Amino acid sequence: MENAITDRQLEIIEAAGKILTTAGVSGLTTKNLAKEMNFSEGAIYRHFAGKEQIVVALLEYLAEQIDEVNVQAVSHRDSPQDKFQSLFQAQIAFFKENPHFVVAVFSAGLLEESKQINETIYKIMQVMMKHLMPIIMAGQQQNVFTNKITTEELLNIVMGTFRLQMFKWRISGFQFDIERSGYNMIESLLTLIKSSS
Amino acid sequence: MENAITDRQLEIIEAAGKILTTAGVSGLTTKNLAKEMNFSEGAIYRHFAGKEQIVVALLEYLAEQIDEVNVQAVSHRDSPQDKFQSLFQAQIAFFKENPHFVVAVFSAGLLEESKQINETIYKIMQVMMKHLMPIIMAGQQQNVFTNKITTEELLNIVMGTFRLQMFKWRISGFQFDIERSGYNMIESLLTLIKSSS
């Protein structure tokens, strides 16, 4: 399952990411990719079978990074609230450093004809959910998060709010301070889902 | 500001919508559009200056419809809860009948190089917010919705949750019953945002 990646492949993935931030999905052409890499178009095909594979590799690389960031974020935290805050703060900081990933994940139409790409995009969302779910469950069990609605429904609300925030950031052209507004979002969410008893 | 639309233009818009549901954004080509309309590619240009204008017209038409649906939905309701429920139920029913609009709105990458298209997509979100905002505000003033967080933050949470639901429905290929899961979502949201005092 685990596909190791060569140095050159990683370079190409990073070039693709840079293009995504500056020129968007439609700018991600083999021509631009070659220009960004300072070599010919044909050379790309020495490292990837096709454009689709590049996007898949980019998304899979993202999924791995997100997973690591999440693991790190919650490792030295105890309470569900702390974990919740730390998880989202880490996530937001990561996307702030790598805005091209936001373009990739939130362009749902990104090469939509490809099943593989869509599945990988969904996989990324599942990675985030994998880490968030146990935190919310623990919070509910300790009765610090509300038990009025199910864990799954809480998860949907939290994830949806986060995604909307990212979406707004993206269509604004990354022009507002995502860390500041993200912090507000986290606090609002926490206030809302905290058990009121 | 108001651009009236000819019958033929509406036909083209509807054909474009049909293509969006079946073939996605990348399938929306002048060739497919002509085939769907049973006439030649050139004929399209008798009615629209270009493809971009067709998409803009489609989105503006959607914005108008959404606006109407929303007005209807809340007209015979009194309490903020009733209005809240009715608003989303109407919205969901509308999208269920017109799934191509979901494709259009939630493909943020839809001809992303066009400023006009992106602005129109954002306009649609604002139409929804325009109707939702006063409901939430009224609910907060009557203290049936929580005042622990601001109206704007509540709006973000509600809109984000709704958008995520629609997104999931879309990437599933419209395969689950959006009215059923939508109903659950509305109830969960209401439970959560209701004032707990």
Added chain:
DNA sequence: GCTAAGCATGTAAATGTTCACTTACAAATA
């Protein structure tokens, strides 16, 4: 330690396809 074969990695140029859009013309309508 030299050399030659083999392999990895690059280039330049071309390929065929798809695309949005245009042009020259024709039929119907008013």
Added chain:
DNA sequence: TATTTGTAAGTGAACATTTACATGCTTAGC
């Protein structure tokens, strides 16, 4: 007769991908 609305056949640009060829590195055999 003038306007609207259609057609058939292009047009050039952009695109992903391929092909034929070149260069340099590794390494096995002598």
